[in-house]
Amino acid sequence: MSALQSNSRLIPLGLMAAGTFAIGTDAFIVAGVLTEIAAALRVGPAEAGQLISLFALSYMVFAPLSAWLLGNINRRRILQLALVLFIAGNLACAWADSYLQLALGRVLAALGAASFTPQAAAAAGTLVEEKRKGLAISIVYGGMTLAIALGIPFGTFLAHVIGWRDIFLGIAALGGVALLGLSWVLQDLPAPGKHSLRERLAPLRQRAVLSTLLITFFAVSSEHIVYSYVSVLLRDTRLGVEAILPLALLVFGVGAVIGNAVSGVLTDTLGSRLVLLVSIGIQTLSLFLLAFYAHSPWWVLGIFLIWGVTGWMYLVPIQHRLLSLSKRFGALTVSLNSAVLYAGIAAGGMLGGLTLYSLSVTVLPWLALPLGLAALLLTAVCFRKEPEHG
Incomplete structure (x- = not known):
């Protein structure tokens, strides 16, 4: 060329x-x-x-x-x-x-x-x-x-x-x-070209596909119940005289670039199950730590860096898994995962908003914990008997 x-x-x-x-x-x-x-x-x-x-x-x-x-x-x-x-x-x-x-x-x-x-x-x-x-x-x-x-x-x-x-x-x-x-x-x-609704939903007939999509939903919901209201959570947190929020989001973004860059290599090397367990587990812990350290600027920056890395690591192994499970409907399966991802964002934001009507913003990291643990448990159980590469 x-x-x-x-x-x-x-x-x-x-x-x-x-x-x-x-x-x-x-x-x-x-x-x-x-x-x-x-x-x-x-x-x-x-x-x-x-x-x-x-x-x-x-x-x-x-x-x-x-x-x-x-x-x-x-x-x-x-x-x-x-x-x-x-x-x-x-x-x-x-x-x-x-x-x-x-x-x-x-x-x-x-x-x-x-x-x-x-x-x-x-x-x-x-x-x-x-x-x-x-x-x-x-x-x-x-x-x-x-x-x-x-x-x-x-x-x-x-x-x-x-x-x-x-x-x-x-x-x-x-x-x-x-x-x-x-x-x-x-x-x-x-x-x-067009695909019928039946064709688009065909991958959902596979139980393994459905359980993998649920991992996406719970992991993303856990993340966005906090991320959607991060400006409220960090409203009074400052590094010197400057608000920590823009810097924390920048650090998160740097972490996202790192996580996105290494996730493919790690998935090919270590397998999707291990990468998922590690990334979702560490993300869940990071979010939970914000319940205790949201007012400490240096803790916030460290947590946001780790959160950014792990939050952008789990999507690649999930898509790798879905493609291996549904070779015939690969592209349609990945598109379903994208829809579920946005459903998780919406659910996390809605749940967080409902919480803020009656409780403090510091409760949100506590609510992220059970959602993250649900994703972790699904990964541990549903990937147990499946081959890493397909």
């Missing part, structure tokens, strides 16, 4: 990564600016936190629905439509005068995000030769990882300087760059 051809493929991949970076930042930025949104809209932190759950729940519903409805449309057109919806949703959030308007903006942004990310990953694989498909897909999803590492902590810091509304405007602008760029450089791509 010539250098010119290589560059012509890298540009659309980079633009897709810019889109997933904007989506990743948008999905979780509310956690970093939750107290500011709550104050501006005159609602409690519990209500503001439900905006995270609303986005996640909408994504969970819209991802398979949009894939089904848009299955016969040119994939380039799908990406354009998705980004238009995403931009419109974030503009609605930036200009919202009420909680309801902001909530509707989050739903619209989630519709765009759910339509864009899976199609961008699939499109990336069609732009390169077979042996480079993995690299192309990793570039697209790398935007999401970079959002966790840099977009969310930097956005949280900027929100304290310029205001949370401008953060949503910035996200919309980044989506606009991706839209204009892809409209300019991306060629027409074949329609993805």
Whole structure:
């Protein structure tokens, strides 16, 4: 492949990564600016936190629905439509005068995000030769990882300087760059094709697949019952005169990059069962320690680093396991796991919000403990008799 051809493929991949970076930042930025949104809209932190759950729940519903409805449309057109919806949703959030308007903006942004990310990953694989498909897909999803590492902590810091509304405007602008760029450089791509609802749910007939998806649900719920309200949990924690939250989120993001980088190698070397047991076990312990050390800045930074590493280690072995269990419906099985992941985010945020109506935020790490232990127990039991590699 010539250098010119290589560059012509890298540009659309980079633009897709810019889109997933904007989506990743948008999905979780509310956690970093939750107290500011709550104050501006005159609602409690519990209500503001439900905006995270609303986005996640909408994504969970819209991802398979949009894939089904848009299955016969040119994939380039799908990406354009998705980004238009995403931009419109974030503009609605930036200009919202009420909680309801902001909530509707989050739903619209989630519709765009759910339509864009899976199609961008699939499109990336069609732009390169077979042996480079993995690299192309990793570039697209790398935007999401970079959002966790840099977009969310930097956005949280900027929100304290310029205001949370401008953060949503910035996200919309980044989506606009991706839209204009892809409209300019991306060629027409074949329609993805449709799968019936029966085909999409076929993997659930396997008990081992269902139990593995439950591991995802409990592990993610455990994590996001705390993450969704981390700005409330760390509201009074400072390092010197500076609030610890932006730095803690940055440290978490660095940990996420490390965890994502090593998880594949560790899964291939040690097997999915051991990686899952270690990552979920350490994450559960880290979250529980926040019940005691949330007001100690150095403890917080250490916990967030370990949490970031382990929280981004367990998804790869879970997907490895699902692919080995359901070779015939591999792609559909992984898409189900993505839906369950967002269901876990929504459930964690909702449970945390309901808790804050009557109890202190310091209770949330205690609630994360049984959810994490449920994921750990399922891993220990369900992986016991299964081969590590399939």
